[in-house]
Amino acid sequence: xxxxxxxxxxxxxxxxxxxxxxxxxxxxxxxxxxxxxxxxxxxxxxxxxxxxxxxxxxxxxxxxxxxxxxxxxxxxxxxxxxxxxxxxxxxxxxxxxxxxxxxxxxxxxxxxxxxxxxxxxxxxxxxxxxxxxxxxxxxxxxxxxxxxxxxxxxxxxxxxxxxxxxxxxxxxxxxxxxxxxxxxxxxxxxxxxxxxxxxxxxxxx
Numbered sequence: 001x002x003x004x005x006x007x008x009x010x011x012x013x014x015x016x017x018x019x020x021x022x023x024x025x026x027x028x029x030x031x032x033x034x035x036x037x038x039x040x041x042x043x044x045x046x047x048x049x050x051x052x053x054x055x056x057x058x059x060x061x062x063x064x065x066x067x068x069x070x071x072x073x074x075x076x077x078x079x080x081x082x083x084x085x086x087x088x089x090x091x092x093x094x095x096x097x098x099x100x101x102x103x104x105x106x107x108x109x110x111x112x113x114x115x116x117x118x119x120x121x122x123x124x125x126x127x128x129x130x131x132x133x134x135x136x137x138x139x140x141x142x143x144x145x146x147x148x149x150x151x152x153x154x155x156x157x158x159x160x161x162x163x164x165x166x167x168x169x170x171x172x173x174x175x176x177x178x179x180x181x182x183x184x185x186x187x188x189x190x191x192x193x194x195x196x197x198x199x200x201x202x203x204x205x
Contacts, residue, residue, distance in 0.1 A: 034066070034077040038097035040108030040118060042085035050110040054132060055080060058107065079103065083114045090114035094121045094129075104128065112136035113180055119146045135181060153181070157188025164193060173202040 039058055041051035058078055066075040079101050081093035090109055097103045098121065105128040109115045115134035122129035123143030131139065131148040135156065139148055164172055172193055176182035190200045 034072070034075040036077050036079055036101060036103050038094075038101060038103035038106040038108075039078050039080045040083050040090060040093050040097070040106055040114070041080065042110055042114070043080065043082040045085040047085040047111055050133065051082070051085075054107075054110060078107075083109050083111070083118075085111055085114065087114055087117045090118045091121060094118040098122070098125050098127050105130070107132065109134065112139065115139060115148075116142060119143060122146065136184060153184040154188055157185040158192050160185070161189045161192035164189075165198070170198050172198070172200050174200060175204045178204070 039055070041054045042048055043051040043055065058080075062076055062078050069075050079097060081097055083090035083093055094106060097106055106118070106122055107130055109118055109131060110133050112131075112134040113136075115129075115131045116136060116138055119129050119139065119142040121127075123145050126145055128145050129147070131150065133150045134148055135150050135153045137152050137154045139146060140152055172189075174186045174189065176186045186203060190203070194200060
């Protein structure tokens with residue numbers, strides 16, 4: 001039976017600062033082969049800046065982990081797959097990491113729109129998935145094998161609204177990204193802010 005020993009390492013890598021290092025142990029004699037983890041990130045496309053920062057952070061963390069681990073059978077190797085920032089490619093990459101590479105854990109994705117469908121694949125196969133920055137509220141309920149280290153949009157939108165209220169503002173104009181991330185936080189901010197007669201007078205989305 002397989003046991004998973006999950007360690008969370010932090011690495012300075014811009015907006016992506018976390019990497020899940022999964023060392024997999026089997027009830028068998030140790031081997032000299034490094035254990036593999038999957039990494040799903042947008043390495044090309046519009047969100048590639050996030051992916052490249054994440055890749056560099058993960059490579060640094062893996063290098064540090066292996067340098068500190070003298071037992072070769074407990075060292076790790078990262079297999080990078082490019083989600084291209086879209087759900088279709090992200091799902092295909094997650095399926096490949098699980099079915100072909102047999103990874104016990106996946107780090108990724110950076111985008112909630114990719115993380116959620118990839119999480120469904122991971123959950124169905126009992127593979128741990130941890131996202132460094134995805135913030136969609138639905139990730140919280142995506143499954144018992146699904147994790148993230150970034151706050152939910154629920155927390156961010158609520159905190160922003162509470163701050164505005166604490167400063168005595170009665171009206172707000174929301175300028176935000178017209179995507180899942182920007183619209184999600186704006187929706188939560190607006191719902192929290194409009195209590196007690198306050199108004200959102202304009203939204204850019």
